[in-house]
Amino acid sequence: MSYIITILILLLLLLLVLYYLVREESRKSAKVHRSLVRGIDYALSNDFDKAIEEMLKVVNRYRELAEPYISLGNLYRAKGELENAIQIHEKVAANNRVPDSLRREAQYFLGVDYSRAGFYDRAVNIFRELSEKSGEDIRPLIELEKIYVELGDWEKAIEIRLKLMNLEKDSESLVKSGNLLAHYITEKSKELIASGKLDEAEDILKRALERAPNLVDTVLTYSDLLYRKGDYDALLPLFDGILDTAFDYHFLILDSMERIFSGSGEYEKYGELLEKKINSGNYSPQIYVAYCKFLRKKGEKEKASRMLKEFVSKFPYQVEAIQLLADILLEMGEEEEALEYYRKLSRLGLNDPRPFVCTSCGYRMEEMSWRCPKCGMWDSVKYMPVRAGS
Numbered sequence: 001m002s003y004i005i006t007i008l009i010l011l012l013l014l015l016l017v018l019y020y021l022v023r024e025e026s027r028k029s030a031k032v033h034r035s036l037v038r039g040i041d042y043a044l045s046n047d048f049d050k051a052i053e054e055m056l057k058v059v060n061r062y063r064e065l066a067e068p069y070i071s072l073g074n075l076y077r078a079k080g081e082l083e084n085a086i087q088i089h090e091k092v093a094a095n096n097r098v099p100d101s102l103r104r105e106a107q108y109f110l111g112v113d114y115s116r117a118g119f120y121d122r123a124v125n126i127f128r129e130l131s132e133k134s135g136e137d138i139r140p141l142i143e144l145e146k147i148y149v150e151l152g153d154w155e156k157a158i159e160i161r162l163k164l165m166n167l168e169k170d171s172e173s174l175v176k177s178g179n180l181l182a183h184y185i186t187e188k189s190k191e192l193i194a195s196g197k198l199d200e201a202e203d204i205l206k207r208a209l210e211r212a213p214n215l216v217d218t219v220l221t222y223s224d225l226l227y228r229k230g231d232y233d234a235l236l237p238l239f240d241g242i243l244d245t246a247f248d249y250h251f252l253i254l255d256s257m258e259r260i261f262s263g264s265g266e267y268e269k270y271g272e273l274l275e276k277k278i279n280s281g282n283y284s285p286q287i288y289v290a291y292c293k294f295l296r297k298k299g300e301k302e303k304a305s306r307m308l309k310e311f312v313s314k315f316p317y318q319v320e321a322i323q324l325l326a327d328i329l330l331e332m333g334e335e336e337e338a339l340e341y342y343r344k345l346s347r348l349g350l351n352d353p354r355p356f357v358c359t360s361c362g363y364r365m366e367e368m369s370w371r372c373p374k375c376g377m378w379d380s381v382k383y384m385p386v387r388a389g390s
């Protein structure tokens with residue numbers, strides 16, 4: 001979605017420049033003038049066929065100008081006709097009579113066409129060359145980064161993000177950049193962990209944590225590493241901290257903690273940490289349910305069911321709590337009561353099998369993902385189960 005908006009904005013900017021350019025040059029040519037205005041209108045309302053039709057009139061009237069061609073190419077790309085877009089932008093980029101700055105512009109858009117068409121090698125060559133020439137213009141670097149992220153080439157994505165950070169001035173975009181960089185480093189470290197290079201992974205993960213100490217992806221990957229190294233003393237404070245800062249991701253953090261601690265001799269400490277959070281009052285429903293699961297596992301079913309009943313009476317829509325309570329009651333032989341809670345569950349309806357939603361584009365998915373597979377945004381996917389058929 002954001003990519004389409006960016007393209008549209010670029011398109012409009014170019015059209016506006018063109019509009020003024022042509023207006024200056026030919027106040028007489030009212031026809032062309034109208035075509036441009038209409039073209040912009042059509043492009044705005046996503047009617048690319050008509051926008052192209054109008055732009056062709058301008059192109060035919062101003063054969064010597066490169067701008068209308070470049071815009072026409074962009075309209076073709078917006079419409080999804082990548083071959084036409086490539087053909088037109090190639091022509092402008094290779095035309096010696098076109099001024100350098102405009103040829104670079106055409107090259108840039110040619111790179112975008114290649115990239116959208118999946119010709120990544122060609123696109124990379126163009127953007128690499130442009131980024132060396134066009135100092136202040138960060139668009140080629142942004143496009144390069146997109147390609148490397150798409151290809152999962154994290155080393156190169158890191159290289160480009162570092163270059164971009166050198167060009168950024170304001171603190172807000174530096175924070176965003178720091179998060180992106182930490183994500184790329186984390187992805188790289190996951191590869192290293194998978195191939196057994198734990199020390200190397202640790203080195204770069206520490207760098208990522210310096211940039212973004214509260215990034216859940218990075219913290220969880222680091223915790224996985226500490227677990228493999230058996231360093232439980234370092235694990236507890238790590239989880240303690242991230243539970244306080246990342247409420248949106250408690251379901252993930254707690255899953256990870258349960259997995260790590262249940263197989264170790266440190267299970268008690270896990271329970272103590274959860275209990276501490278509950279007593280401090282700074283806890284989520286997930287922490288509460290996780291603590292009751294811990295009690296159940298330890299055999300303290302009486303206490304767990306008492307706590308859950310109290311919780312469910314206060315929060316009657318907490319499906320996970322009701323489910324756990326019903327299961328525990330059944331295990332305790334309280335069949336009548338268990339049945340009552342199972343009925344409650346079925347009245348609430350089933351959960352949508354896709355509990356994860358991108359808060360940027362609205363895409364729903366089954367699995368958690370740090371980068372939305374639909375719109376490419378990082379950290380936009382949240383756990384928001386909805387009940388179907390309720």
Ligand SMILES: [Zn+2]
Binds near residue numbers: 358359360374380
């Ligand atoms: Zn999205």
